Amino acid sequence: MKKLRYSIGLLGLMLTHLAFSQTKLVETVTRKEGELIIPYQKYVLPNGLTLVVHEDHSDPIVHVDVTYHVGSAREEIGKSGFAHFFEHMMFQGSDHVADDEHFKLVTEAGGTLNGTTNGDRTNYFETVPSNQLERALWLEADRMGFLLDAVTQKKFEIQRATVKNERGQNYDNRPYGLAYEYTAKNLYPYGHPYSWLTIGYIEDLNRVNVNDLKNFFLRWYGPNNAVLTIGGDVDPKQVVQLTEKYFGSILKGPEVTKTIVPPVVVDKDRYVSYEDNIRFPMLRITYPTVARFHPDEAPLDALAQILGGGKSSLFYKNLVKTEKAVQANVGHPANELAGEFTFTVLPFPNVRLDSAEAIIRNSLTEFEARGVTDDDLAQFKATREAEIVNYLSSVAGKVSQLASFQTFTGSPNYLPTELKRYQALTKADIMRVYNQYIKGKKAVILTVYPKDKKEMVAHPDNYTVVTEGYKAPNYGYEGLKYAKAKDSFDRSKKPASGASPTLKVPPFWTDKLPNGLKMIGTKNDEVPNVTLLFSVKGGHTLSANDPSKAGIAQLTAALMNEATQNFSNEEINAKLEKLGSTIQIYASTEEIQVSVSSLTKNLDATLALVEEKMFRPKFATEDFDRLKKQQIELISNQSTQPVVIANKAYNRLLYGPDNIRAVPTSGTVKTVESITLADVKAFYQQNFSPSVTNLVIVGDVEKAALLPKLDFLKKWAAKPVALPKAPVAKKVDKTRIYLIDKDKAAQSEIRIGYLTDLPFDATGDYYRAGLANYILGGAFNSRINMNLREDKGWTYGARSAFGSTKTPGPFTASAGVKAAATDSSVVEFIKEITNYGKTGITEDELAFLKSSVGQRDALRYETSFQKALFLNQIIDYDLPGNFVEQQSQILQKMTKKEIDAIAKKHLPVNNMIITVVGNKSAVKPGLQRLGYEVVELDKEGNPAAAEGTSTPAALGGASSTTPKK
Template sequence: MRPSSRSSIRFAGASLLALALPAAAHAQSAAPLPALVGEVKIPNQSFKLANGLTVVVHEDRKAPIVAVSMWYNVGAKDEPKGKTGFAHLFEHLMFNGSENLPGDTFKWLQEMGATDENGTTSFDRTNYFQTVPKAALDRALFLESDRMGYLLGAVTQEKLDNQRGVVQNEKRQNYDNRPGGMVFPTVYQNLFPEGHPYHHIPIGSMADLDAATLLDVQTWFRENYGPNNAVLVLAGDVSAAEARTLVQKYFGSIKRGPVNVPAQASVPPASPKSIVLKDKVAATSVSRWWAVPGMLDKNTQALDLAGSVLGGLASSRLSQILVRDEKLAVAVSASNGANQRVGTFSVSATVRPGVDPVVVEKRLDEIVADYVAKGPTRDELRRAATALVASQIRGLEQVGGFGGKAVALAEGQLYAGDANWYRTELQRYASVTPAQVQTAMRQWLTRPPLKLRLEQGERPASDEAKGAQSKPAGAVPAPTKRDVPPLGSFASLDFPTVERATLSNGIKVTYARRTAVPLTQLALSFDAGSASDPANARGLQALTANLLDEGAGALNAQAIAERREELGMSLNVSSSLDRTNLVSSMLSANIAPSLQLLETIVERPTFAQDDLDRLRNQTLTGIAQSQRDANGIVQRNLPTLLYGASHPYATVGAGLPDAMKRFTRNDIVSYSQAWLRPDNLEIFVVSNLPLADITRQLEARFGNWTAPAGVAKGTKAFTAAPPSVSGPRIYLIDRPNSPQSVIVGAQVTPLQSNADILAADAGADVLGGNFLSRLNSDLRETRGWSYGVGGGFSLNEKLVPYTIQAPVQADRTGESIAAINSQISDLFGSKPVTGEELERLVSNNVKSLPGQYETSAAVMSALIQNDLLGRPDDYQEKLAARYQALTTGQLVPALRAAVDPQKMTWLVVGDAAKVRPQLEKLGMPIEVITTK
């Protein structure tokens, strides 16, 4: 529903683990996989109302929040011919207000302080979810019941026309304007024949969306959204007894709907095809696709693990052979994507530039054939299953959202008729044998696949909207009046106590304890970031950091990947302008060997020439691809326009190609010695283990680490000032045949990130910082020109820029910039912040605080940002009082002091032939530039 919404895919397994395991000194002594899986529990109770609504309740009292997740048993597979995209279109319409909660649904969600609020549509279901403070549970249930039973009186022709336009812009953004965006629909159109329920993808066609009438959508709603066709899951600070009373109160009077029998579908006979697609891609990719059984089939878990071993894990066979050993590809993947009835198994490789794609296709087919013939090893399966279970443990803290406990329960109940289906899945993962995987692969992957090659070239024109057709509109029924329940008393945020320690070599440790999960989240944060790159060596920082786990000590990249998987450990490089962070999530039971591996990676990287050459090629391919993608073009060009080419913040995506080509191993080693060193490091930890245990473990691994002798610590030179701007200017980058333009307006503000900028930030929130902001409400919800518009401040250590980003349909590019400027002028002039806007902003930011810091990852992110910006440890806990003290008269002056519309730099990426005539009407200087 929101721009962050994604096409939903199956969430395998549970999101809850309750473990009490002994610390392990070595991976071999870690708890065996069956024992881990045996501890996975999401205690729940279920009941059904007389009208057929199935309710599942999981009680979790760790925080005063409740996830409310409503799943309807209707998706794209249930759409008849001529009505493709209806389920997804209705997902949007159900966010446009109901009979007793009129207006945009996000208005009511913000009033409740909701977090993780969204909706998604898949082939098999439509869901709506939000996590709300316990005090808003009545209101949240009323909201879901009102749009289930009392919706159509609020669905007007105007709303239908608007959301039709929004969905069509979503299609342009996610499929038509994105390189490779046509692969997904092409695969389903060719694997599943005409008339098969999975022949079309959930977004639907422009023509069918154009043809939708009010009567059509009313009929669609009445046939599919009754209580007997839904599952409601409540997970969090609520008991089953409380839930039964509330659900009966709000849903009990809703009448049953027609009995919906979801479309049945079987795996069709193989129809071998070879398809060549052309698009704005930098490197050719080749892939193989098979139609396979759906999620309830006994072979599904075996195929899941087969995909992980083949191309899903960092240690996968495809990675080792095609990327690391033979260097024929720069990226590979393999996975099993199971829908309810059927699924797809795919393998793919992005061809290394200069290599013949035919050679890669031949090797890909040979590797798959050999794998199917011989099967995986027991060790490979154990690592794949451990990695999967560890991933589920990391979802423990989240009660809702895209993949929390509520998702596991709802998915099982809806698809399998069993909320505890996650147990069956995980038990199968733990017990699958190599022979079972081999049998499943021989049954399904020996059939002729769909062969697809995506190569550089001109993409065929996408189908475009032609406007809604004239048909009987349908009458809007009279609304039914219901009393909206009041909100209760909201709990304050209880941010964990921040503690500190110092290792014997001076490394500072900042720590917070969270005991809900047996996990340790740890970040090694170096004072580096992309600002540490010299102006003539953009990308050196990122390349060096990414090389760390490609080889260290006696371990090569394959060995490091295997060791991480054995331990259930994740490791990601997360670089910002100001910091280089190595973020790891560890099973606390395996913290000792995990820290041992991390120590080796950070203190003894080998930076082998072979690894450097390989990663350089991968990076150059990524740079070339970003030069073809509209958003990538923005990321590569905006920093230089904003800060000036010589400023440390003028980072250019993954780097400059010319500089990347000339980096030597000596450059990498020198950078690492100057920046990735103990006297430039702070460690942040959130763990269920006490600080004393953490400090002891860290001291053993990092306490003796010393800076390299005779090498000075790196320093950043913030001497160059950003270019002065005398007036607004448009920079245009031509991207021919783009159905959508990406508009960015940006400027460096006079704000200091370590100062009190709450009033200015709140003003920016009203203008463009959330779904109900003026910019998004205008361009998306009123005009229907965009899938989503946003803007706000970026709090860097040295400078604070303000940025607005608006992807819009190409024929509205000029008008969109004019509309944005009009909204800014109105806010600064005749239409200042209203009392309603302030009330909504304060309510949302205060009430949502417990939900915002539900997880350990969120807490650690706050610790890192507080340190970067010099904030006190109690910053988060004092936010509520500071928001409540704001007045309408503070916001606009604070924002106006920071943002000057006359100093805005506009960057537009789109089809210049279509866009420039529109831009010329704005009266600003226009300069056409080429992408970096």
Template sequence: MNVKPLALAITASLFTLSGCSTSNLQKQDITVQPTTEVPEHANSSFHVDFEKFTLDNGLDVVFHIDKSDPVVAVTLAAHVGSAREKVGKTGFAHLFEHLLFLESENLGKGGLDKLSARVGGSGANGSTNRDITNYMQTVPNDALEKMIWAEADKLGYFINTVTPPVLQQEKEVVKNEKRQRVTNQPYGHVFDVITKNLYPADHPYNWLPLGSLEDLASASVEDVKDFYKRWYGPNNVTLVISGDFDSTQAKAWVEKYFNDIPRGPEVSPQPKQPIVLTSSKKRYHEDSFAQVPQLTQAWPSMPRFHPDSYAMDVLIKLLTDGNQAPVTNELVEKQKLSSGLMLLDIRSELAGELIMMITAYDGVDLDQVEQAVEIGLKRFETEAFSQDDLHRVKVGIETEYYRNLSSVVNKGVALADYNLLLNDPGYINKEIDLMRAVSADDIWRVYNTYLKNKPFVSTSFVPKGSKQLAVDTAQKAVIKEEQINLEDISKLDTVKPLQISKTPSSFDRSIEPEFGKTPIIPTPDVKTAQLKNGLEVFSLYSDEVPLVEIKLTIDGALLLESPDKNGTANLVANMLTRGTATKSAEELNNEIRQLGSTITVTAEREQIVLKASTLARNYDATMALIGEILTQPRWDLTEFELAKQTVTGQLQQSSADPEAIAQKELYKLTYPKHHPLANNTLGTEESISKITIDDLKTYHQKNIAPQLAKLYVAGAVRHADIQKSLEQLIENWPASKATVPLLPEPNALNSAAVYFYDIPQAKQSTLLIAHPSLKADHTDYFNATAMNYILGGGGFSSRLVQDVRADKGYTYHIRSKFDATPYSSMFEIKSNVRSNVTLESLELVKQIVEEYGNTYTSADLTTTKNYYLKSNARRFETLTAKVKVLEQIGTLNLANNFMQQRNEQIERLGVEDMKGLAKQYIHPNKLIYIVVGDAKTQANRLTALGLGEVIRLN
């Protein structure tokens, strides 16, 4: 599902407002008609240059040059999604996306994924929505010809590799994806119920892109081939290349590799099919995974690029953005029914919908929530909005716009969308001005047309046995649950190497192109300073976009909490943005948003983390607010009770999340009972009830300390200006005596063991396999991480993915990693598998891990070296990436040229070194196996692992 389509998410109003009035813009009887004319006064300072040409076979090609980093993004987008499917054949577009990654005639097994790993790419990725299927990746620019060769092979030389075993195994992967995203999640069926009731049965949007499991099960190879022939002709596809490359050379490569592919059938545009509800439809469902009730409401809206869509972008923020917005304020502040809401503006090619999701507190009757939404909408009508409100919303959209345009792959996907849907990639420049032109009259017209007193579809998802919490007039939702025989352990045949006849071509496509000229990766010009209060500052200047990204970390969190007040650090973090000494929560929120900035404070296990993003022109004002937030909390008692209520709700929700359960149990098993890291960051309902406002004040006074903090700043602000902006903060934030204590070591694990947490009738088992390992500041940490690349850190290059997903179809996702900080470390393997292959999956994982240290090969080493040596070209592309580099330097005390140093480390590693690292830091005989699933059918089977009796956790 294309939630907040990318083309809309990355375009926004660029404008200048001066002398804004604070008078309210009252609702009027509006007769103004919408227009798609670009206003004459529009003069956006932003412009995406592009070149477009079309091959004889109909393939549209778009080039966008961006020389800021030595990387290039390649996007192949087909104008086919779930809307092109037929009843009884749903889910094909998404299934096809999966298949297209697997193999082609000349790429071989692993396809784009393996190639991307070898060339240092970001990992090939894809997405399927109602209208478009995207395939995208970012690689160092020396690999561009390889990517063009590979994309052409996938488009024109792929279908012969789809055999019945290949299809059957990928069906299982897709089914596992649906279980992971839908069946095994709280509220997982909401979108399906909404869609089925919002759109008529004959509407192309009546089903979701994941489709029906029954339809997938019945899909044949011939079905897949027919789908390919119908929709994957080059005349229904757009290729976008964006980044640092030579357009003349790239055009020659595109013509060489794509010209042979024959044109496909002609594809006619689908007519718009907006929907009109004559009355509201209300449904309820008792959700086995839900712990608290959730109300979702959906109104029909407009398709993408409709003239009203730009005013709708502004309207939804005026209604819900921030606790002062009328709907949010009514739900959160006044009636205290929920900690917040999510408003999803889902616009697709043929129609659209506006979806509001509100997760209520425990025991709240959803009739109250529905009434609160009605009151909030009425308040919007009577209270209206001011020019300041409009400014706040539009400047926020401007910031979001720049942030999303900071990567070449985002620009590539947007250009492809515009070309496929409008035949005009240049619309990326026009849409900005249409958004800028939104007026108060437009907003009131859109409100009256789509929301005011309009019928909607709603769902009440309530915990099992709590039907009384659903909206009174709701009828039972029709939900078709997948039936899995949990005792059926039938296995799929392993896919054997293919013997295929190759499609004719004018040249030998089996020869992979050579690398181009190796890009030069300069050492970042990192500036540092240690201020007199102990705060360390790291900065990296970049003016590619007029933004600044800020991250401040303060060591401590769980490590500095009082043992009986678990959750204190998280509540401190929560309270820091709920007002300052001179500003209420609403006033603080307003000031932040008026700047177009975002400031969040969260507690991680070992740090409290402040993140901020701002327009460069508003950096000083944003940093001044950060100083207030850190040093002058308001400690408002009403906000404190709201914060505690919010955390309690989060605890209740997470208590039914299989992955959260597994992680929580791992901490309890790994660390001694009174070790701080045995605890949950959120605390427990019991500990939260004991925490007072004075506890927060004490923690803040002692432990929110500059000598425990590091500040990372990347963007269009100079280091000297950063230091100047901190002068007041230095005076207001003196050092304390706080230090992070030395921690006891984790529990000594003498042997592996299996633990089971029961969720009856679970369709999937969540697997978490782990043991303590080396910390992030250990001299071998980087080498150990590189060693893990082939085991489970390298996506489709890894053995876990190849064996457990690609060969067996047991899972949608599996990975291993060293999850480490300077204070703690864990080697972890995570996955979700179909319930009735829980044992088989664990046996396979166990075997792979046990054999890894003895079976590492020279080919594995080559793949790993290629990835690490070449991927550095992507390390600095976005401001977020730059902040991550700064954080690595600051946290681990690395030199500015640490990437070059690590390249030298990688170059020195041999096969025997990798084998030694595997044996030294991965201990199969000490792994904790945690399974969250259906104990009745699966727990006893796990004794076959040979690790003793299965220990029940609940």
């Protein structure tokens, strides 16, 4: 009988293929040796769906992307946010896919998935093991052709609330989050497709109804307005057959034509402003330019980099280096219908914004006088080439490029043209576009000023949006009808998985220098690039020896990014840009890292600059003074950011005020003020040692060819570095709520957890605890996220995790939630943690855990960066080469009893810290009713000065752990 069923299934597939055999092969593009090109086959189905297939067997994975040529630019006045709203609705089930099952099925298969929306397109994508291709196509086809009957009022309301929370978290509650909204509505004419944000306005989201949303789907989500791009470990013939089977019967949608709008004209400088809860004011000047792929896009991109793209730019020299601004950059984002040339400056609080505007205009005059240099052009071309090469390092990156090129140019094979138009740039091209689009032209000049400081604006507001005379176009919503596809097979049957692919853990080599430096590496020749990652142990934790100098590791790393003994900062950055290379040095809690990326052909020259930066930093007084000032200002700025406030307070409560881990890596204003240049030099001399350094190398180079290039590392003298031991964590005596006031905050940040006794291990208790947490708060469809986001609509995302290194770290559950649901969210967090600790995992959840985690390794080793992280873990924790196999065995043998015991032991809900940052006047009364002691803290995590800040438990004493409303 099994053979008969298989034969019938195969016959059905063959009949389906015959029914849709009108699928046309449009073109085949192959790659010759040495070419930078993405090979593919392009097809068009009778219903208008474009299919692009890229075959790449380097990893056992496949990436599926469906791009619909609809974004917020297709929306109407008064109905903004539809495209993004619909992106959310597309994950809420369809006729043959149950509610929330899309996420579950992909995650269960070891894959990842998401969707994104911008002004011009919406895309949905999955990366899955290659044996899961058919399931991914079945899922995407079902929501393309069978969605609307599954769109209920309840789902609609939950996702509307989720989108509102996303706006609150990413825009309304974030410093400068509304800057682009103000720019867009004042730059573009009223009704222009780019005159509102993709997220939309709250009032529009409030007025929309479910039928409006259904009409939006019917108008724009037809197969003829979509590109299906599939890349990876696939057989193109099978891909075509499966695409015809699942997508071929979906009916063609209404015709979609290209949107055409006139060029944007700004006839006078438009000064506008708004107030925000910030420390640094913002000045943003925006000029209208050209659309993406316009001939002038490339020279305008080059102009942006020359003026403000790096440390050799004019803006850096005139604004950052002179200590007028903490940040200054220039960008040229270009989209399908228009582009913007934008200057953005965050001046120090003592710098007038009209003065900052004058510096910008003087910098442009300086540019006119000096023109474009040969170095400018060489740096831009090399940088752009490296960016393109790096983007092709993953199958997802290649698929995204093919999909974008097909959607906006009509040809997936635009990459050679893209390279050519940038490499063909001349100095004259750049000066021409400067004169045409910037010199003497008018702009929107936005000021974002701190609370109660409107006098800081660069110029009084002088512009109001003109709404008269606007006539809405006909979007074609009349007479739309929902008609489903008719099939010769049963869509309700989920496709079975193919044979599991053979996982390819990258083969690696190890070595060790006489000075103690440990090395690990692997060859990866998929792209002509090499990545190196140095990890110098110690980092911020070394300040435990002298807490009064906390922040010194970050300041030291920042200075190592500056001038060297042989080159100025500008000179060395110019050299790197000409090579298309990057060297970035930064500090974290436990290490200082040196991250290097180089095209293979430029590796020797890049390594010479690595040697210069690592071993010959200049530590110049002027650089030290400037960077110290910046670090102090940035610390002060943290008090305006709810996420940072929550993390700082939570860490202080976890570790205690005397633990260096309670202090941010940046230090405090007091500690950084005490640091001298001599302190930095001493910190570098005493702690920057090969004896505590690991080096990971991944890229297009053999070990035998690489090691001679690294001979300079043998000269690095070893020093004894004593890494501090972590103090023993103190147990939390009872669960309390710690409240930090953030006046008028639209959302509250919640952190719930405790400091564990679990150091990192790859195959022991820590690994097992992470597996147990996966169901509670690790996966998208975890209990916590499904409750707070998908069921309640209170948050854009909620999660939990164990986070340890060699030092035991915390268990933390966290979310940003809408203010009105703050107390209810705490209740639901505690409920989920309590229930999981009491009743443990279900058998279905255990099966999901084993399937999801057991198959996701196929996705873990694809890119050079992923390989580097994998190898870094091996060398850092001295793991055996087969630890992945050991993890797999542990996972498959895990029982419900074992996970239940872990949850019970490591989720001490009676002894946790609950930290809430929100609008005290709105959230405190609700929190007080939960039965916990409520302790108020200031923004630094210290007890608040006001009296009456502690509230006795109202229900059953202070140790009550059963929150009630």
